[in-house]
Amino acid sequence: MAEVLIVRDEEEAGALAAEAIVNLIRSKPDAVLGLATGSTPLTTYGALARRIHDEGIDVRRVRGFALDEYVGLSAGHPESYRSVIAREVVGPLSLTPEHVRVPSGDPATIRTAGSDYEAAIDAAGGVDLQILGIGRTGHIGFNEPGSSLASLTRVKTLTESTRRDNARFFESACDVPMHCITQGIGTILRARHLMLLAFGHAKADAVAAAVEGAVSTSSPGSAIQLHPHATVIIDEAAASKLEFIAYYRHAWSNKPEWQGI
Numbered sequence: 001m002a003e004v005l006i007v008r009d010e011e012e013a014g015a016l017a018a019e020a021i022v023n024l025i026r027s028k029p030d031a032v033l034g035l036a037t038g039s040t041p042l043t044t045y046g047a048l049a050r051r052i053h054d055e056g057i058d059v060r061r062v063r064g065f066a067l068d069e070y071v072g073l074s075a076g077h078p079e080s081y082r083s084v085i086a087r088e089v090v091g092p093l094s095l096t097p098e099h100v101r102v103p104s105g106d107p108a109t110i111r112t113a114g115s116d117y118e119a120a121i122d123a124a125g126g127v128d129l130q131i132l133g134i135g136r137t138g139h140i141g142f143n144e145p146g147s148s149l150a151s152l153t154r155v156k157t158l159t160e161s162t163r164r165d166n167a168r169f170f171e172s173a174c175d176v177p178m179h180c181i182t183q184g185i186g187t188i189l190r191a192r193h194l195m196l197l198a199f200g201h202a203k204a205d206a207v208a209a210a211v212e213g214a215v216s217t218s219s220p221g222s223a224i225q226l227h228p229h230a231t232v233i234i235d236e237a238a239a240s241k242l243e244f245i246a247y248y249r250h251a252w253s254n255k256p257e258w259q260g261i
């Protein structure tokens with residue numbers, strides 16, 4: 001079962017997630033982080049940036065792999081995840097740019113981009129801690145419903161629902177690419193620790209399906225139930241459709257301190 005932490009707000013979630021990442025980096029200075037884009041992880045990156053700078057944490061050897069990328073956006077497009085990761089993660093956290101990779105969405109090399117990315121993750125020794133958001137469709141990364149639980153990094157077609165959700169970053173929904181390249185669910189499950197964050201009522205159904213629903217390709221987030229160390233950090237609204245909230249609170253308030261997050 002995933003550990004479920006129900007917090008007051010996004011700031012508290014970000015502080016908790018940052019605490020887990022700081023502890024990881026302190027014990028492993030060349031830790032490999034799995035990086036998510038989207039609105040959800042922003043308070044985590046904000047809290048982490050403050051801790052890194054206030055506490056002088058050395059992150060020069062930290063490495064990172066983004067979850068996904070759009071196919072076909074020009075290299076410098078401000079909404080390509082390469083640009084977003086540079087702007088929202090690498091810069092604020094002062095990571096070493098050459099140590100952070102994003103799957104390539106360049107159509108010229110797209111046939112081999114998935115296997116190249118898998119090889120790079122393997123060569124880095126695998127992801128230590130994977131930050132995840134979850135889409136209203138239940139997707140993790142861009143693994144839309146129907147994605148194989150064993151899938152590896154590959155090209156996917158976005159659902160119209162996800163394209164509409166992401167239209168806020170583009171001039172119109174038509175400008176959101178049709179295709180993406182995403183780590184597969186199998187790739188994500190190889191990370192040593194999964195940390196899934198979600199906020200707001202719009203995510204409540206996806207969270208309930210992921211945490212308490214049947215493990216199924218129909219709700220890709222449910223794959224976290226197959227992982228031995230998955231932490232779900234959510235606010236009250238995102239938790240509102242969970243059945244076992246009282247138990248999650250009980251377990252968290254009685255958690256042995258030595259276990260950490």
Ligand code: PGA
Pocket residue numbers: 037038039040041133134135136139140141
């Ligand atoms: P969001 O996206 O963080 O912008 O809500 C999450 C996702 O689509 O995985």
